[in-house]
Each structure stands twice: as structure tokens, then as C-alpha cells.
Amino acid sequence: MQPEPPPYDPNIPANPSDALATSQPQFLNNFQKLYEAFEVNHIPLDALSGAGNHTIVQLLEQENPQQTQFSEISVYTKDVSDQTDQVFLRYQGDGTEFQLTNYQIYSVDATTFFTFLPGKIIVYFGSFITLPSNVLKLFPPVAKKIMGMTFCPSGSTPTNKPRINLLQPSSGFFTGMEVFATPGFGRASPPCYYTILANF
Amino acid sequence: MSFNPSIPLITDPILQSAAQIKANFQAVNSAFGDNHYGLTQDEDEFQGMHNLLTLRPTKSGDPATSATQTALYNKVVGSIPQLFYRPNSIQTPIQMTYPSIKSDLSNTQYSFVAGPFIIYGGFIAAVTNGQVITLSPGTMLLYVDMIVSSQPSLPLKVAQVVPTSISGTSFTATYQTTTGTYDVFYFAIGL
Numbered sequence: 204m205q206p207e208p209p210p211y212d213p214n215i216p217a218n219p220s221d222a223l224a225t226s227q228p229q230f231l232n233n234f235q236k237l238y239e240a241f242e243v244n245h246i247p248l249d250a251l252s253g254a255g256n257h258t259i260v261q262l263l264e265q266e267n268p269q270q271t272q273f274s275e276i277s278v279y280t281k282d283v284s285d286q287t288d289q290v291f292l293r294y295q296g297d298g299t300e301f302q303l304t305n306y307q308i309y310s311v312d313a314t315t316f317f318t319f320l321p322g323k324i325i326v327y328f329g330s331f332i333t334l335p336s337n338v339l340k341l342f343p344p345v346a347k348k349i350m351g352m353t354f355c356p357s358g359s360t361p362t363n364k365p366r367i368n369l370l371q372p373s374s375g376f377f378t379g380m381e382v383f384a385t386p387g388f389g390r391a392s393p394p395c396y397y398t399i400l401a402n403f
Numbered sequence: 404m405s406f407n408p409s410i411p412l413i414t415d416p417i418l419q420s421a422a423q424i425k426a427n428f429q430a431v432n433s434a435f436g437d438n439h440y441g442l443t444q445d446e447d448e449f450q451g452m453h454n455l456l457t458l459r460p461t462k463s464g465d466p467a468t469s470a471t472q473t474a475l476y477n478k479v480v481g482s483i484p485q486l487f488y489r490p491n492s493i494q495t496p497i498q499m500t501y502p503s504i505k506s507d508l509s510n511t512q513y514s515f516v517a518g519p520f521i522i523y524g525g526f527i528a529a530v531t532n533g534q535v536i537t538l539s540p541g542t543m544l545l546y547v548d549m550i551v552s553s554q555p556s557l558p559l560k561v562a563q564v565v566p567t568s569i570s571g572t573s574f575t576a577t578y579q580t581t582t583g584t585y586d587v588f589y590f591a592i593g594l
Contacts, residue, residue, distance in 0.1 A: 211442040213432035219421040226421070233428055236450075240435070240442055243451025256472075261452040263440060269455045276477045276484050276500075279455035292500065295484050301504050320514035320522055322506030348508045351524020353548035353590040364563045366551040367588075385563050385579070398590060400524035402508050 211236040264288050268300045278303075292321075315342060320400070324350065327399040330357060334392050338370070340379040346401030349377055358394035365392045377401065406430035458486070465489055465496045488517070503540065513540070520545070523591040526552070529584040530564075530576045537573040542593030547574050552586045 215229040238248055244261055246253045262280040269277040271293050280288040283302065290304040305319040315329040327341055354365050368381040382392035406427055411420035432442050438457055440449040458477035466474045466489060474489040478496075486499040501515035511525040523538050530536070538544070547566040563579040564587055572593060578585070 210447075211428075211432065213429040213443065214425065215428065216421045216425055219418050221421065223417060226424075230424070236442060237431060237435070240439075240450035244453065245451065260456060262456070263449060263452055263454050265454060269457070271457070274460050274477075274479065274484050276458045276486055277455055278458065278486070292486065294502070299504065301506070320506075320516065321500075322504045322512075322514045324506050324512075324514050324522075324524075349526070349588065350506075350512050351526070351590040352550055352588045354550055355548070364550070364565070366553065366562065368553040400512075400522070400590065402506060402512070 208232055208235070211240070262288075262290070268293055268297075270297055271295050317343070323403055325401050325403045327401065328397060330394070330396045331392075332358075332394045334382055337381045337383055337390065337392055338379050339367075339382050339392075339397070341377060341399065341401070344373070344376050344378045345403040346377040346399075347375065348402045349380075350400040350402055352399040353397065354382070355396045356393045357396050360393050363393040365395060406434065458484075460484055465493075467493050485519075511538070513538075518594065521593040523589070523593065525589050526586065527589070528586045530587050531584050532576065532578040532581045534576045535568075535573055536566075536576060536589065538591060538593070539572070541572045544569055544572055544574065544591055544593045546592040547589065548591075549576060549587045549589045552588050 209232055211233055212229065215233065216226040241248055244257055244259055246256045246258060248254050262278070265279045265281050268291070269279050271277045273296050275295055277293040279291055281291050283289045286306040289302055289306065291300055292303045293300040301322050303321050305323070314331065317325055317327050319325055325345060331339065349369060352367070354367070356363050356365070363385050365382045365384060368383065369377060370379050370381065372378070382395070383390055384392055407423060410423040410427065435442050438453055438455055440446070440452050440454060442450060444450070460477050460479045465478065465487070466476055468474050468489050468491050470492050473491055476487050476489070477484045478487045479485070480498065483502045485502070487496050488499050489496045497517050498519050499517050501519040501521060504514055505512050506514055510527065513521050513523045515521050521540070521542050527536065547569055549564045549566050551562050551564050562583065562585050564585065565577055566574040566589070567577040568575040576587060
């Protein structure tokens with residue numbers, strides 16, 4: 204088995220009087236180590252064009268918010284409880300830090316969808332024709348606070364804009380809401396498209 | 404000492420070059436250690452990867468992209484640096500961030516999507532018919548909707564509410580009935 208080459212050494216040549224015969228393998232090792240490290244995530248130093256550009260950006264998990272000076276933006280990853288590492292962004296001058304991405308760990312069906320906005324906001328959206336017991340369930344049930352919503356009737360009674368009644372939170376999370384018809388249209392909710400914003 | 408790409412000269416004695424070469428190796432090590440896993444750190448498998456991306460503003464505008472390139476960069480908009488994405492083949496740059504965000508479990512919050520469009524959401528208690536609601540931060544609203552919400556412990560209230568007189572970041576809560584106050588949720592998009 205070949206021995207591992209020594210790591211990059213920023214302190215060579217150790218002595219100004221070192222003979223080139225001593226320094227030359229050290230130089231070669233440093234150049235090789237630099238080349239190998241640089242070609243990870245970057246176009247290699249010996250590429251015919253584009254050397255220095257990134258190919259991908261692999262972000263190693265950080266423990267704390269990263270500093271930013273004036274005019275700088277910082278992008279990095281941190282571990283998020285109950286998720287994997289996620290991308291965070293921090294505004295200039297050590298400004299606000301917020302979570303930019305989320306890990307989608309839940310399934311969806313043909314009419315029920317969700318996605319995320321920066322800042323740990325989940326967006327539930329979809330449509331329904333009828334609701335069992337007038338209850339629109341929120342899935343996944345991770346909503347700590349309902350932030351806003353919109354319902355658009357999609358059936359034959361466009362003036363029948365529904366009203367809602369939030370269900371009591373369960374273990375601190377909102378699980379859904381009752382959706383009722385406008386007076387004059389009975390109690391059953393009209394078919395609707397909907398969007399609901401919530402913090403999670 | 405900063406990196407010197409012009410050493411050694413062919414006529415330099417090795418005694419002189421040694422210190423210059425060492426300084427260059429140190430400068431490379433220091434510069435590469437910025438944003439990247441360090442060259443002298445223990446885990447070979449991480450070398451070349453990034454700890455973070457500190458993006459400074461581009462000096463020559465939006466970067467050009469070839470047919471197989473995309474670019475992620477910092478461009479200053481109104482003195483505030485913003486994250487931009489440019490698709491391949493120098494297509495239109497897209498601003499990915501807005502200068503601020505408010506997602507703090509309060510009753511009035513906002514976030515953003517690429518554009519950037521501002522996504523407002525909020526809850527307002529006891530809104531009267533004709534009450535003007537002004538959202539912050541100020542933008543031009545492109546979409547607004549409202550819905551009446553009942554408190555779970557109270558009888559279901561009966562009303563429809565629609566936003567009217569939408570102007571700038573303000574709109575008026577207009578009820579189907581002109582009496583009573585209602586709790587409402589709103590959802591809006593601004594640019």
C-alpha cells in the first residue's frame with residue numbers, strides 16, 4: 204500500500220537555505236494538494252477555460268450564524284431540528300438570518316399540495332369539491348400559527364364565498380378548519396381552490 | 404503577505420526565492436481557507452468544499468452565462484445586496500431575495516418568492532365594515548383576498564368579506580352586511 208502523501212504545508216520551505224533537492228518534493232506535494240482540493244466544487248486549475256468557476260457548491264454544516272459585512276450576503280447550512288441540514292441566508296452587516304429551504308418529507312395527493320416560503324412558512328394549497336363534516340385538514344399537521352389564507356369558490360355558486368372556523372390546536376399544532384357556506388347556501392362549503400399560509 | 408504570482412524570477416538566488424515561495428504557499432492557504440474547508444484541516448474528503456458562500460457584489464453587472472452555465476451572485480439593489488440567479492445563455496436575471504422578512508408567529512407577517520414578490524399573510528381581529536387595512540412593507544399589491552374567521556369558542560358568525568379600493572399596499576374590508584365586526588385572515592401578494 205502506498206503511504207498517504209503529506210498534507211498541504213504552508214510553511215515550506217522550512218529554511219531559506221534548504222537545497223532545491225529538499226524543497227522540490229515539498230513544492231510538488233503542495234501544488235498537487237492544492238490542485239486536488241481546488242478541483243472539488245471548482246473547474247480545475249489546468250482546465251483550458253473556466254478555471255476558478257464553480258461546478259457545484261457543497262456546503263458543510265455550520266454551528267452558528269455566519270458573519271456578513273456591509274454589502275455581503277452569506278449563504279450556509281445548519282442543522283434544523285426534525286429536518287436535515289438546510290440552507291440559511293444572512294443579510295448584510297450581520298443582519299437577519301433566515302432559513303431559505305425546507306426538507307419535504309411528506310407525501311401529497313392529487314388535490315392537496317404544500318410547499319414552503321423562506322422563513323419557515325408552509326404553504327398549503329389545493330382544491331376540494333366536498334369536505335367531510337365541513338373540515339379541511341391541514342397536511343402535514345405542522346402549523347404552529349395560521350398566518351393567512353384565501354378561498355376561491357370554483358363551483359356553480361361563485362357568490363358563495365365560504366367562512367372558516369379554525370379547529371382547536373392539537374399539541375400546539377393546527378390540524379385544520381371548518382369551512383362553511385355563506386348564509387343562503389346552506390352550511391356545506393362550496394367547492395373551492397384555497398391557499399393557506401402557516402408558520403411551522 | 405499577499406500572493407505574488409511573479410516569483411521566482413529566473414535570476415533569483417534560491418535563498419531569496421525560498422521566502423517568497425513560502426509566502427505564496429501561506430497566502431494560498433489563507434485565501435483558500437476563506438469560505439472553504441481548509442487545506443491543512445484533517446479531513447481530506449472535505450477539502451475543496453465550502454463552509455459558506457460569502458457573496459460580494461458583482462462589479463460589472465450581471466455575469467454572462469453560456470449555454471451550460473448558470474450563475475448565483477450578489478447584486479446591489481437600492482444600496483441593499485440581493486441574491487440573484489441568472490439562467491443559462493444570458494437569460495433574464497431573477498432576484499431571489501427581498502431586503503427583509505418577517506415570519507415571527509405574530510399576526511402580520513410576510514415572506515417572499517423569486518421575483519421578488521412579497522407574500523403577505525395576517526390575522527386582524529374585530530374588523531369593521533369599511534376599515535382600511537395597510538400592509539407593511541409598502542409595495543404595489545397585485546392580489547388580495549380576505550376571509551371571515553370565527554373564534555372556535557364562539558357561535559359561527561355570518562358574513563362575507565372582500566377587499567375593495569385596493570391601492571398601493573392598502574385595501575378596504577367590505578362586508579356583505581354593514582353591521583358588526585368580524586375577525587379576518589388576509590392573503591396578499593405585492594411587487
